[in-house]
Amino acid sequence: MPIKIHLDQLKNQDVHLSGELPAAELDLAIGGPNDLIRSTEALHFQLDASRTDDSVFVHGSLKISFTCDCARCLEPFVHTMEMPNWSCILPLKGDDAIEVIGEYADLTPWMREDILLGLPHHPLCDESCRGLVFKQETLPAEDVEETNRWSALDQWKQQR
Numbered sequence: 186m187p188i189k190i191h192l193d194q195l196k197n198q199d200v201h202l203s204g205e206l207p208a209a210e211l212d213l214a215i216g217g218p219n220d221l222i223r224s225t226e227a228l229h230f231q232l233d234a235s236r237t238d239d240s241v242f243v244h245g246s247l248k249i250s251f252t253c254d255c256a257r258c259l260e261p262f263v264h265t266m267e268m269p270n271w272s273c274i275l276p277l278k279g280d281d282a283i284e285v286i287g288e289y290a291d292l293t294p295w296m297r298e299d300i301l302l303g304l305p306h307h308p309l310c311d312e313s314c315r316g317l318v319f320k321q322e323t324l325p326a327e328d329v330e331e332t333n334r335w336s337a338l339d340q341w342k343q344q345r
């Protein structure tokens with residue numbers, strides 16, 4: 186179920202919404218082959234909505250966790266995004282009026298947009314992460330590769 190507000194109900198009283206939205210419903214389209222953000226957990230939300238004649242004001246907190254690869258050391262880690270003061274104003278009239286389907290307004294697109302804007306371009310497991318340079322001192326991955334390449338060449342020579 187998308188996160189929807191019943192607009193008629195809002196005429197009489199403010200509405201509180203809370204729960205979680207499965208990652209599939211939020212549909213952030215992340216996790217591509219070159220994406221450092223691998224996957225996302227469900228979105229947790231606690232929201233209050235109130236209505237005036239021509240708009241709906243929604244205010245509350247959002248929380249969502251992502252599994253990321255660190256941009257420096259490539260180690261996986263969990264990045265949690267918290268928006269304790271998230272809000273949006275949904276216009277009900279005019280050119281920017283939101284789409285209302287059967288008296289319901291869908292909040293999901295507004296949340297999706299703000300979450301995407303808040304995602305780090307270069308996720309880091311820690312601000313002080315020293316990255317691959319540090320790791321190579323203990324794990325000479327390139328040397329191993331180099332050795333393999335030469336032994337492959339030797340084998341090729343021997344086969345001739």
Ligand SMILES: [Zn+2]
Pocket residue numbers: 255256257258259260309310311314315316
């Ligand atoms: Zn790192």
